[in-house]
Amino acid sequence: MPEYKGVITTENRLWARSWDCISIKVVGTDGASQWKALSYLLSFPESDFEIEVDRSIGKLVLIELKKSSGILLPQDSWFPAKVELKSPEGKTFYFPIHRWITDDEVHQFREATACLVVDDTYPLAIQSRTEELKLRTEQYCWNIYAVGLPQCMKIDNVHTLPDEVRFSFTKEVEFGFTALQGLIELKLDGLADCKEKWTSIDAIGKVFRHKQTALSEYVQQNWMKDSLFGYQFLNGVNPMVIRCCSVLPENFPVTDQMVFLHGGKSLAEEMQNGNIFLCDYKLLDGLKANEVNGKQQYLMAPLVLLHKTPEDQLLPIAIQLKQEPSKDNPIFCPADSEYDWLLAKMFVRSADFQVHQLNSHFLRTHLLAEVFSVSILRNLPMVHPLYKLLVPNTRYTLQINFLARELLISDSGFFNKFTASGGEAMQMILQRANSSITYTSLCVRDDIKERGLESVPHFYYREDAFQIWDIINRFVQGVLGYYYKDDSDVQRDTELQTWVLEIFEHGFLSRPESGMPQRLNTVAELVKFVTMVIFTCSAQHGAVNNGQFDYGSWMPNTPTTLQRPPPTTKGTADERSLLETLPDVNATVHGMAVMYLLSKPSSDFVPFGHYPEEYFSEIVPRQQMHLFKGELGLLNSKIEARNLGLKIPYTFLDPALLENSVAI
Structure with a gap:
């Protein structure tokens, strides 16, 4: 018999094997085998078996698997990776699975050869696809989840996720997504309930000594310094706000006398030469700041002007902390007193924290992913x-985002408890930000061009x-x-078109102005769109996530909130x-x-471009x-070699440190 x-x-992986009895059935274009019981062989990583058939069943289309426990025994979950079958004619067929089987239902898995819907002609294959x-x-x-935000998966709690x-069990154990775990690991849990003010910068430094990185120590x-302040707009965790400035905004009346005290230059000339840059936090304008520890906090919507010097340094030259100019809203400059200028920069850094976390990080990577x-x-x-x-x-x-909604942005979450943008402000920031997302801004080459940043020197985010x-x-x-093979294949792929349409409808809320x-x-449109999806879920998330502890753990550089209003008089x-x-x-x-927890990869981290789960069987995609x-x-x-010569190595887009997905 064949x-x-x-x-x-x-x-x-842990707990993947099963002692339950597994049965398999093979289905081809010309028939099917009988069910074959595999007994209890699956307590081993690999198990061999044979299936006899009365006659040829043709080209293999799918397999069916079912699992059953012994009498009075509970179900024992099983995580199969794949099945390989060698036909009587000597051809090998692959069936990728890569999922938990936890019940006693029949589960079907298609043969690995990828197939577009228009090319699936065998009735049982079509039925399997539909079901x-x-x-x-x-x-x-x-x-x-909230009106005006991208929609999410409907889920009651983590345990109801498929x-x-x-x-994985490993990730679950390692990643207790609570501030308490981070406090314990940082040895700061004794300060978690202290509502006192800091008495000195030195006192902050004593707390900061745990878990320092080389970069966080440099930041401290x-x-x-103005040089580090300016550098972070290009190569910190939020390189998404800065843009080239060719015309000063009407609400930012900076003069040559303010910024070029010794003459020799003019703003008009420097703007014409592409040396002036603007960071505008109008996203935060008019919002009511949160209360923390029962005290009113303060959230500004600053405008920042930066100048590229002949030495190719990017330095701040003017800061206005509110959008509308007035006598009690002075424009601060480096020539002002030390503490005036330092406070102005701190209000900018606090504003940048809110925009970075809620827009650049949470909205544009987590929610879109x-x-x-x-x-x-x-x-x-x-x-x-x-x-x-x-x-x-x-x-x-899906699980990391559920945890983020529960533990970071919920009523009892971190943002509402400890940041200036918690409460009403948070939802408004997210809604405003979502209404302004464009397809262009998600495609990095288009975005950099639109912001006029193609030739800025030392812009390592852009380079990487x-x-x-590409x-x-x-x-x-x-x-x-x-x-x-051609454009008609794209146009006829109804599954692809529904995927794209649902992204437009549920992610971008059917906004034509988004350009989505x-x-x-x-085919060209498809390739660009899929490139954007992969880039967003991997590289872009790494760029705005991986340096959070490096730049944010020294609080004076990234205050989560500020509890006095800015000076109204210099x-x-x-x-x-x-x-x-x-x-x-x-x-x-x-x-x-x-920030420590959100920057800490788990031990089952999958580096970008690594594919431990084999879904493709064809030679071309595998190559x-x-x-x-x-x-x-x-x-x-190349990045490692470049970084050897940099005072501040830029590692956030090093492929070896990126993850395939938004998993943290």
Whole structure:
């Protein structure tokens, strides 16, 4: 009798193996085998088996798996990786699984060869495809968390997430997403309830000594310098606000006399030469700041003017802390008194913290990654090449975002307890930011061009982001070009079009002005869109996430809140007023703890471009993955070599330190 020889592999992770009895059935174009019981062999990482058939069942289409426990025994969860089957004719078929099986239902898994919906002609394959998406749309439902924000997955608690998107046991244990854990690891838990003001900068330094990095120590030593203040707009954790300034805003009446005390230059000439840059925090204008420890906090909406010097340094030359100019809203300059200028810069750094965390980080990476992920899981079956390409970029995103909503931005979360932007302000910031997101701003080459930053020197975010974007783009072109031979293949792919449309509707709330595509018509459009998705979920998240502790743990450089209003008259600030403006001790240490946790990768971190789960079986996409990983490795070496010559190494876009997905 004809015989199929098989190997079933269990994932290499804690609790993945099972003592339950597993049965398998093989289905082909010309028939199906009988159920084959695999007994209790799955207590081993790999198990061999044979399936006899009466006659040839044709080309293999799918396998069916079911699991049953012994009498009176509880279900024992199992996490199979893949099944390989060798036909009587000697051909090998692969069936990727990579998901938990926790019940005694029958589960179908397609043969690994990727297939567009228009090319799926076998009736049982079409039925399997339809049933898979029907189940997924029931599992992954859209939900409105807050009006005006991208929609998220509907979920009551972490335990109701489908098992396939849950944290691994390792990640679950390591990542107790609470400020308490961070406080304990930083040895600051004794200060968590202290609502007193800081008595000196030295007192902050004594608390800061735990878990320092080389960069955080550098920031502590240099935070007052204009050079570090300006540098962070390019290569800190929020390089998303700065833009070239060719015309001064009408509400920012800076004069030559204010900024060029010794003459020789004019703002008009320097703007014409591309040497003047603007950071405008109008997103925060008119918002009511939060209360922390029962005390009113203060949140400014500053405008910052920066000048590129002949030595290619980017230095601040003017700061206005409120949007509307007035007598009680002076324009601060470096020539002002030490504490006037330092306080002005601190209010800017605090404003930047709010915009960075809520807009650049949470909204533009976490929430958008969730939109991409939910739409992938609802609209693309496992056999679709886009699912195979993109599912690694969804790993852990749904659970990490649920935790972020519960523990960071909820009524009892960190932002409402310890930041100036908590409460009413937080929702307004997110709504304003979401209404201003454009497709252009998510495509890094377009974004940098639109902000006029193509030629700014020492802009390492731009240099590394451009190279990563291009590497991703070549990879996506190589993979998708194999399946989409011409534009008509894109236009006829109804699953792809539904995926894109749901992103537009549920992520961008059907705003045509966003420029987000509602459908894709060409292979080029598809490649760019998918490049944007992968870049957002991996590189962009790393750029705005990985340096949080480095730049934010020294609180005076990144105050989460400020509890006195800024000076309305120059010459009134001193060391005492600066200390009274800083956040209380508990707000400081909770901020340090959260930034520490959000910058700490887990031990099951998957580096960008690594694909431990094998979804593709064809040679071409597998070759493209190998090339992709190789190109990222070369970029890693190039970045490491460059950083040897830098006073402040820029590592946030080093591929070796990036993760495949928004997983932290």
